[in-house]
Amino acid sequence: MMSEKFYVVPEAEHNAVVQAAYLKRGFNLEESQAAAKFSAYASWHGIRTHNAIKALHLDDHFGSKSNGCVPDAGIEKRETKFAASQIWNANKKLGQATAYAAMEEAIAMADKYGIGQVSVDNAFHYLWGGGYVMDAAKRGYIAYTNCTAALAEVVPFMGKHPTLGTNPHSWGFPTTEAIGFPIVIDWATSVVAMGRVQQFKREGQSLPPDAAVDADGKMTTDPNKVAALSTFGRHKGYGLSMINEIVAALIGGSLPTIRCRWEGVENEKHTPAFYFQVIHPDAMSGNQFAQGRSQSENLKAVLEDIVGHGNDACLLPGQIEANSAARSQKNQGLLFSSAEIEEFNAIAKECGLAVWDESSFPVAV
Amino acid sequence: MMSEKFYVVPEAEHNAVVQAAYLKRGFNLEESQAAAKFSAYASWHGIRTHNAIKALHLDDHFGSKSNGCVPDAGIEKRETKFAASQIWNANKKLGQATAYAAMEEAIAMADKYGIGQVSVDNAFHYLWGGGYVMDAAKRGYIAYTNCTAALAEVVPFMGKHPTLGTNPHSWGFPTTEAIGFPIVIDWATSVVAMGRVQQFKREGQSLPPDAAVDADGKMTTDPNKVAALSTFGRHKGYGLSMINEIVAALIGGSLPTIRCRWEGVENEKHTPAFYFQVIHPDAMSGNQFAQGRSQSENLKAVLEDIVGHGNDACLLPGQIEANSAARSQKNQGLLFSSAEIEEFNAIAKECGLAVWDESSFPVAV
Numbered sequence: 001m002m003s004e005k006f007y008v009v010p011e012a013e014h015n016a017v018v019q020a021a022y023l024k025r026g027f028n029l030e031e032s033q034a035a036a037k038f039s040a041y042a043s044w045h046g047i048r049t050h051n052a053i054k055a056l057h058l059d060d061h062f063g064s065k066s067n068g069c070v071p072d073a074g075i076e077k078r079e080t081k082f083a084a085s086q087i088w089n090a091n092k093k094l095g096q097a098t099a100y101a102a103m104e105e106a107i108a109m110a111d112k113y114g115i116g117q118v119s120v121d122n123a124f125h126y127l128w129g130g131g132y133v134m135d136a137a138k139r140g141y142i143a144y145t146n147c148t149a150a151l152a153e154v155v156p157f158m159g160k161h162p163t164l165g166t167n168p169h170s171w172g173f174p175t176t177e178a179i180g181f182p183i184v185i186d187w188a189t190s191v192v193a194m195g196r197v198q199q200f201k202r203e204g205q206s207l208p209p210d211a212a213v214d215a216d217g218k219m220t221t222d223p224n225k226v227a228a229l230s231t232f233g234r235h236k237g238y239g240l241s242m243i244n245e246i247v248a249a250l251i252g253g254s255l256p257t258i259r260c261r262w263e264g265v266e267n268e269k270h271t272p273a274f275y276f277q278v279i280h281p282d283a284m285s286g287n288q289f290a291q292g293r294s295q296s297e298n299l300k301a302v303l304e305d306i307v308g309h310g311n312d313a314c315l316l317p318g319q320i321e322a323n324s325a326a327r328s329q330k331n332q333g334l335l336f337s338s339a340e341i342e343e344f345n346a347i348a349k350e351c352g353l354a355v356w357d358e359s360s361f362p363v364a365v
Numbered sequence: 366m367m368s369e370k371f372y373v374v375p376e377a378e379h380n381a382v383v384q385a386a387y388l389k390r391g392f393n394l395e396e397s398q399a400a401a402k403f404s405a406y407a408s409w410h411g412i413r414t415h416n417a418i419k420a421l422h423l424d425d426h427f428g429s430k431s432n433g434c435v436p437d438a439g440i441e442k443r444e445t446k447f448a449a450s451q452i453w454n455a456n457k458k459l460g461q462a463t464a465y466a467a468m469e470e471a472i473a474m475a476d477k478y479g480i481g482q483v484s485v486d487n488a489f490h491y492l493w494g495g496g497y498v499m500d501a502a503k504r505g506y507i508a509y510t511n512c513t514a515a516l517a518e519v520v521p522f523m524g525k526h527p528t529l530g531t532n533p534h535s536w537g538f539p540t541t542e543a544i545g546f547p548i549v550i551d552w553a554t555s556v557v558a559m560g561r562v563q564q565f566k567r568e569g570q571s572l573p574p575d576a577a578v579d580a581d582g583k584m585t586t587d588p589n590k591v592a593a594l595s596t597f598g599r600h601k602g603y604g605l606s607m608i609n610e611i612v613a614a615l616i617g618g619s620l621p622t623i624r625c626r627w628e629g630v631e632n633e634k635h636t637p638a639f640y641f642q643v644i645h646p647d648a649m650s651g652n653q654f655a656q657g658r659s660q661s662e663n664l665k666a667v668l669e670d671i672v673g674h675g676n677d678a679c680l681l682p683g684q685i686e687a688n689s690a691a692r693s694q695k696n697q698g699l700l701f702s703s704a705e706i707e708e709f710n711a712i713a714k715e716c717g718l719a720v721w722d723e724s725s726f727p728v729a730v
Contacts, residue, residue: 078651078652080479080647080648082477082478082479082480082645082647082648083448083449083477083478083479084448084449084478084479084480084481085478085479085480085645085648085649087648087649087650087651087652088651089651089653112447112448113447113448113449113450113478114445114447114448114449114450114482115447115449115450115480115481115482115642116449116480117479117480117644117648117649119648119649119650119651121651121653122651122653142615155676156671156672156676156679157679157680158676158678158679158680159672159675159676159678159679160674160675160676160678161674161675161676163670163671163672163673163674163676164671171604171608173611175611183607183611185604185605185607185608187600187601187604232598232599232601233597233598233601233602234597235552235682236552236597236598236602237598237601238682239536239550239552239682240550242548242550242671242681242682243536243550245667245668245671246538246540246548246664246667246668247649248667249663249664249666249667249668250507250646250649250650250660250663250664251649251650251651252650252651252652252653252654252663253667254654254655254656254663254666254667255666255667255670256667256670256671257670257674267655267656268655268656269653269654269655275649277480279482280447280450281615282445282447283445283447283450283452283482283484284450284452284482284484284612284615284616284640285452285484285615285616285617286443286452286453286454286484286486286487286616286617287443287617288454288486288487288617288634289617289619289634290619290632290633290634291619291632291633295615298614298615298617298619299611299614299615301614301619301620302610302611302613302614302618302619302620302621303610303611303614305528305620305621305622306521306528306529306607306610306621307521307524307528308528309525309526309528309622310524310525310526311520311521311523311524311525311526311528313523313524313525314521314522314523314524315522315523316607317600317603317604317607
């Protein structure tokens with residue numbers, strides 16, 4: 001990333017364009033603001049795979065233009081006797097607005113019960129799960145989310161046919177006091193994403209081994225022969241992917257192979273599900289740390305032990321995002337390539353807004 | 366497993382020997398019964414890596430004979446304002462007794478709040494995490510546990526020196542009504558266990574790629590050159606292993622590199638930590654399943670979709686254990702090899718009990 005040329009776009013300018021694009025699609029002000037804020041957060045942390053451009057592409061393909069997402073939808077909260085749990089019907093509301101709201105409620109329950117969970121049925125893609133748990137972690141909480149990914153593109157271990165989503169997991173931990181940034185563990189359960197296969201194809205490169213299978217279910221490294229993706233770590237990634245499907249099934253999702261595919265199958269549901277969980281760190285603390293350390297000091301000592309002993313080349317999960325955030329901070333804005341600015345300008349035009357003049361933005365250091 | 370010759374040992378006879386062995390080491394009746402019951406449960410489900418023989422070896426090396434585990438220890442429950450959370454100081458009590466008790470309390474909290482957690486400081490090895498979550502799953506709950514493994518044998522991703530335990534995760538799901546057995550996802554975060562490296566060495570075989578590193582931190586498939594293990598799935602398994610270390614650090618564990626190594630470092634703690642979590646499935650249900658299905662019927666439909674479409678070769682996680690349990694059921698007892706019976710007889714002799722006569726047991730079908 002460091003060698004590519006980036007321009008510094010003020011966050012307010014970015015948010016104005018993104019908000020306008022969502023408003024134009026019929027989303028309400030709160031939803032449009034949530035979408036803009038979340039995209040800015042992703043770009044601030046260097047998450048180029050889930051920036052505003054991708055968010056709007058996703059809306060085009062699976063969202064408000066194709067029945068997957070309903071602008072201005074209201075969330076219904078189901079009655080429950082379980083005080084540390086909430087169950088929502090999101091009615092296909094915009095994922096970013098839903099996820100922000102769910103995490104807020106999970107935090108409130110964690111403050112009271114030590115732990116809280118929000119299960120969301122009839123959801124729409126929330127983009128980058130790591131962003132929500134990172135946000136909660138920065139506020140001092142342990143946070144977790146998973147969701148079922150839109151399409152069944154992944155073959156179960158020892159299988160032939162894709163019946164699982166790329167089903168990501170995201171965990172965030174409150175390590176800012178200890179090491180300066182929150183540890184965020186956030187990845188899909190496939191070895192690579194389908195977008196990466198396209199990239200390998202364009203670049204004429206081979207895939208990593210064990211990343212994908214051909215039409216016969218045989219492993220292939222040839223991006224031109226890829227029919228479906230594989231889970232990472234063989235049966236272990238398969239198990240992790242299965243968790244999202246089981247959780248979604250318990251919440252209310254139906255068959256993974258028809259998820260986000262709206263034609264053909266009657267009387268089945270096609271929506272993904274979200275699951276959120278937050279834990280208050282005080283609700284786990286035995287308060288008996290060695291050397292009279294505080295909980296945070298103990299965490300610091302443990303993390304330093306892990307990447308000590310000559311393990312200098314190791315990164316802590318979340319460190320790359322923290323480095324990107326530091327660069328954004330230093331440049332006082334969001335960093336976009338020339339190609340990305342062009343795409344933002346296409347979005348701006350669509351909304352009748354003035355386009356950006358690339359040369360008016362400083363080049364990022 | 367099917368081709369090896371097994372003898373059918375009645376569970377009561379197994380339990381009598383195991384209980385006596387624990388009583389002889391000073392454990393109280395409740396602890397000794399818990400140890401016997403849990404070992405029987407492991408053997409019933411075909412878990413040969415964590416049967417009673419291994420449990421007692423573990424006690425020899427890290428437990429009551431070497432300060433890691435204290436027979437007849439009392440659990441102290443810390444005062445907490447968080448109603449869905451408990452925090453325990455296990456005072457190095459036997460892991461199996463502690464884990465059974467913790468899971469019971471987590472279930473009681475899940476019944477009330479939808480979710481409950483128990484964090485355990487100053488713990489001792491609980492053997493097979495999958496057993497506790499399987500038990501809870503059979504009773505209708507979603508259950509999760511992780512712990513920090515005894516020794517730091519695993520190198521962090523891109524590192525050279527082992528600073529992480531093999532840190533397992535275990536999830537259990539209430540799928541018995543849907544498919545006949547609980548789905549249990551349960552594995553270490555290293556590619557293989559250190560015991561497996563010894564086995565490869567004995568058998569003169571090569572390790573799988575990416576499973577271990579030599580003294581210079583370079584990947585090796587030669588079991589004779591192995592200095593430490595690797596995490597599965599590169600940075601993804603590393604992240605998962607890191608979770609156990611962070612959770613333990615928040616609870617009260619100290620430096621991973623001195624865990625269960627009692628000499629040399631003053632004023633640090635050397636104990637592992639446990640974390641348990643249980644969720645009531647009703648606390649996640651949106652109650653809006655397609656085709657008028659019940660939650661369990663929906664789960665069944667989703668699981669059948671995943672292993673359908675020609676994916677007949679796929680196993681569901683927990684299926685191997687369920688098959689072993691069916692074989693134990695069919696034979697009406699626990700299945701042990703001749704070598705295992707010999708080891709049980711050594712244990713029996715140590716306790717002054719009559720040894721088993723192998724030829725008196727039926728051969729398993």
